[in-house]
Amino acid sequence: DGQVPTKAIKDPFTTDPVPDERLHILTAKPCNAESPGEALSEFCTPNETFYVRNHMWVPSVEEQEHNLVIELCDGTEKTYSMSDLRNRFKQHKVTATLQCAGNRRKDMTKHARQTNGLQWTVGAISTAEWEGVKLRDVLADTGVNLNNPSPDDKHAQFLGLEAYGASIPLCKAIDPSGDVLLALKMNGDTLPREHGFPLRVIVPGNVAARSVKWLRKVVISDEESTTQWQRRDYKSFGPNDTRPDWDAAKSIQEMPVTSAITSILNGFAVAEGTEKGLNVEGYAYSGGGREIVRVDVSTDGGKTWDQAELLDDKAMGTKAWCWKRWRYALGESAEGKTTLMVKATDEAYNTQPQSYSSIYNARGNLATAWHSVDIKSLDKGTD
Amino acid sequence: DGQVPTKAIKDPFTTDPVPDERLHILTAKPCNAESPGEALSEFCTPNETFYVRNHMWVPSVEEQEHNLVIELCDGTEKTYSMSDLRNRFKQHKVTATLQCAGNRRKDMTKHARQTNGLQWTVGAISTAEWEGVKLRDVLADTGVNLNNPSPDDKHAQFLGLEAYGASIPLCKAIDPSGDVLLALKMNGDTLPREHGFPLRVIVPGNVAARSVKWLRKVVISDEESTTQWQRRDYKSFGPNDTRPDWDAAKSIQEMPVTSAITSILNGFAVAEGTEKGLNVEGYAYSGGGREIVRVDVSTDGGKTWDQAELLDDKAMGTKAWCWKRWRYALGESAEGKTTLMVKATDEAYNTQPQSYSSIYNARGNLATAWHSVDIKSLDKGTD
Numbered sequence: 145d146g147q148v149p150t151k152a153i154k155d156p157f158t159t160d161p162v163p164d165e166r167l168h169i170l171t172a173k174p175c176n177a178e179s180p181g182e183a184l185s186e187f188c189t190p191n192e193t194f195y196v197r198n199h200m201w202v203p204s205v206e207e208q209e210h211n212l213v214i215e216l217c218d219g220t221e222k223t224y225s226m227s228d229l230r231n232r233f234k235q236h237k238v239t240a241t242l243q244c245a246g247n248r249r250k251d252m253t254k255h256a257r258q259t260n261g262l263q264w265t266v267g268a269i270s271t272a273e274w275e276g277v278k279l280r281d282v283l284a285d286t287g288v289n290l291n292n293p294s295p296d297d298k299h300a301q302f303l304g305l306e307a308y309g310a311s312i313p314l315c316k317a318i319d320p321s322g323d324v325l326l327a328l329k330m331n332g333d334t335l336p337r338e339h340g341f342p343l344r345v346i347v348p349g350n351v352a353a354r355s356v357k358w359l360r361k362v363v364i365s366d367e368e369s370t371t372q373w374q375r376r377d378y379k380s381f382g383p384n385d386t387r388p389d390w391d392a393a394k395s396i397q398e399m400p401v402t403s404a405i406t407s408i409l410n411g412f413a414v415a416e417g418t419e420k421g422l423n424v425e426g427y428a429y430s431g432g433g434r435e436i437v438r439v440d441v442s443t444d445g446g447k448t449w450d451q452a453e454l455l456d457d458k459a460m461g462t463k464a465w466c467w468k469r470w471r472y473a474l475g476e477s478a479e480g481k482t483t484l485m486v487k488a489t490d491e492a493y494n495t496q497p498q499s500y501s502s503i504y505n506a507r508g509n510l511a512t513a514w515h516s517v518d519i520k521s522l523d524k525g526t527d
Numbered sequence: 528d529g530q531v532p533t534k535a536i537k538d539p540f541t542t543d544p545v546p547d548e549r550l551h552i553l554t555a556k557p558c559n560a561e562s563p564g565e566a567l568s569e570f571c572t573p574n575e576t577f578y579v580r581n582h583m584w585v586p587s588v589e590e591q592e593h594n595l596v597i598e599l600c601d602g603t604e605k606t607y608s609m610s611d612l613r614n615r616f617k618q619h620k621v622t623a624t625l626q627c628a629g630n631r632r633k634d635m636t637k638h639a640r641q642t643n644g645l646q647w648t649v650g651a652i653s654t655a656e657w658e659g660v661k662l663r664d665v666l667a668d669t670g671v672n673l674n675n676p677s678p679d680d681k682h683a684q685f686l687g688l689e690a691y692g693a694s695i696p697l698c699k700a701i702d703p704s705g706d707v708l709l710a711l712k713m714n715g716d717t718l719p720r721e722h723g724f725p726l727r728v729i730v731p732g733n734v735a736a737r738s739v740k741w742l743r744k745v746v747i748s749d750e751e752s753t754t755q756w757q758r759r760d761y762k763s764f765g766p767n768d769t770r771p772d773w774d775a776a777k778s779i780q781e782m783p784v785t786s787a788i789t790s791i792l793n794g795f796a797v798a799e800g801t802e803k804g805l806n807v808e809g810y811a812y813s814g815g816g817r818e819i820v821r822v823d824v825s826t827d828g829g830k831t832w833d834q835a836e837l838l839d840d841k842a843m844g845t846k847a848w849c850w851k852r853w854r855y856a857l858g859e860s861a862e863g864k865t866t867l868m869v870k871a872t873d874e875a876y877n878t879q880p881q882s883y884s885s886i887y888n889a890r891g892n893l894a895t896a897w898h899s900v901d902i903k904s905l906d907k908g909t910d
């Protein structure tokens with residue numbers, strides 16, 4: 145009838161890229177999808193199977209039309225085109241793991257009780273080599289005094305093209321060892337649209353929610369971002385806290401130490417007696433650039449532990465921003481055992497909590513308890 | 528008979544200061560003594576009851592005779608008198624908690640199994656306001672390029688007058704936010720002899736074993752201190768690790784999150800039914816300047832938790848280098864309950880392990896499991 149179909153115009157998701165079919169889709173609009181086990185077995189996750197965590201639609205933008213605005217406390221504003229960023233500043237590469245605050249939330253739900261949020265298993269985490277310019281270099285160009293910032297310069301707020309926003313403390317943004325990047329490339333390629341094309345801020349060591357995609361503006365401020373993602377969603381409370389004091393709680397930035405088994409899923413079936421020949425793999429990760437120093441594996445429910453082999457992957461960056469992959473070959477002692485359990489320790493010797501009940505929070509954030517996988521033995525007999 | 532008593536001459540401990548009688552002495556030679564409960568209830572521990580952890584005797588030295596030598600990788604050496612440090616550099620105050628790697632080791636022994644080392648309870652930790660010069664300022668004066676150190680400058684080794692030595696990564700030593708101090712004063716007074724007079728390096732956020740007393744030399748090196756305290760004693764291994772690979776293990780620097788009840792001891796007796804009126808106090812602490820964001824208390828063995836009040840103490844320094852004191856008033860629900868349990872969470876949302884068995888190590892380091900205290904009910908009846 146010649147009319148424009150209203151629904152198609154109003155739905156901002158229609159131009160979202162089609163997600164790779166190997167991803168495990170949790171929601172389509174917005175797109176939220178886990179990395180599959182095979183992607184988690186590589187040190188750098190391929191762009192196609194890097195987990196996707198979007199709060200809204202994927203903006204459509206041409207690189208030539210996109211600018212980054214930086215606004216300082218005194219009102220100074222400076223605008224940078226993508227070619228300014230590419231040509232006027234030194235380019236850096238940083239390898240960094242990004243992890244959603246809700247990674248492994250499904251485990252918390254299963255082992256404790258109901259949580260509000262996407263029910264991720266172990267795949268809301270991925271690693272890439274990011275390439276771009278250091279945020280501190282651009283801030284210095286705009287006029288921030290890196291050695292002696294004004295006392296009002298407390299937070300760097302990030303605004304995306306859709307409406308998403310978040311912030312980090314300015315000290316992280318300008319720390320020479322902080323490696324905060326304005327990334328134009330991911331694993332050597334142009335940033336894919338669903339990962340923030342044409343510009344994403346990468347905050348290594350912090351919860352991925354601070355690595356804002358489709359970055360259009362950075363505001364230096366005396367207060368945190370006022371969005372719900374800064375002031376509400378990405379916080380955590382005590383197991384009993386039914387009336388949380390949002391304002392008093394610190395927003396999640398650096399993440400606690402965690403680990404997971406990725407090579408086999410819960411309920412993995414092996415022929416009876418062959419569990420002792422199983423090779424198990426997974427990752428361990430800690431926030432703040434703290435390196436993983438040990439991964440312990442148990443086949444007897446945590447009574448005794450053995451150590452997994454840590455893989456010696458090479459990363460770019462000043463601190464340990466990446467997950468540590470690990471490998472463990474089950475031996476004779478695993479015969480007849482049906483549960484594999486893993487926990488990691490980082491260089492500050494922090495370790496994971498044993499139970500989900502002790503860290504339960506209604507939002508299901510930071511589900512970092514010991515990870516376990518049950519193996520199902522296929523009886524060779526008549527059953 | 529006119530002979531000099533050989534024993535007195537050869538015993539280097541004879542000139543050790545007499546420890547305050549309120550301290551709980553574990554060993555006399557060397558002096559190792561815990562802070563008593565009443566000292567742990569103050570934010571800044573009085574000098575007299577600050578815990579003492581000495582590996583050898585207390586050197587006797589006159590301030591005018593003492594010098595600090597700084598040696599760089601290229602062989603450059605520069606010598607500073609105490610009056611140089613006092614007059615040529617800006618003086619700074621930093622409030623910092625020091626904690627022994629073995630604090631609460633006795634708990635690990637009790638709840639897991641035998642450990643080698645001083646059997647500290649909850650008092651191998653104290654807090655003071657330290658005053659002196661920033662190590663980075665002195666290193667810059669000696670010739671270290673703070674903004675672009677040579678690739679060989681990896682560690683700052685500290686040597687004491689007796690024989691003790693340890694090191695920290697150079698990046699911590701020169702970090703403007705690291706607050707590493709060459710301290711001449713403690714809580715406003717001259718550094719007491721047993722705490723390092725006339726000069727102690729204070730490394731906020733790191734295990735106290737790196738805050739070397741009676742500091743005579745700093746060596747910038749491409750390797751860690753070669754002492755046993757750097758390469759052996761202050762490391763940690765898996766619960767099963769009976770043949771530890773010392774060289775592969777990272778030495779302890781930043782400490783994991785911990786907490787303790789200090790106002791009542793294990794076995795504290797209350798008249799039956801009055802446990803519900805008890806006020807409990809304690810501390811929580813995390814390494815690396817990570818702030819304590821929450822302290823959870825349980826009276827039912829960890830099934831449910833409530834939050835303690837965190838005291839708002841004021842400290843000097845760029846990060847949260849101090850313990851957080853907490854307070855909790857037991858209510859009606861505590862009636863008849865006999866065990867108090869505490870665990871803390873820091874700003875990276877790391878939390879304490881539940882069991883000692885999961886973090887057991889033969890050296891008994893980093894005994895940070897949930898702390899519990901049993902209350903004994905005094906039956907008002909005939910028993």
Ligand SMILES: [Mo]
Nearest residue numbers: 244245246353
């Ligand atoms: Mo997230």
Ligand SMILES: [Mo]
Nearest residue numbers: 627628629736
């Ligand atoms: Mo210690």
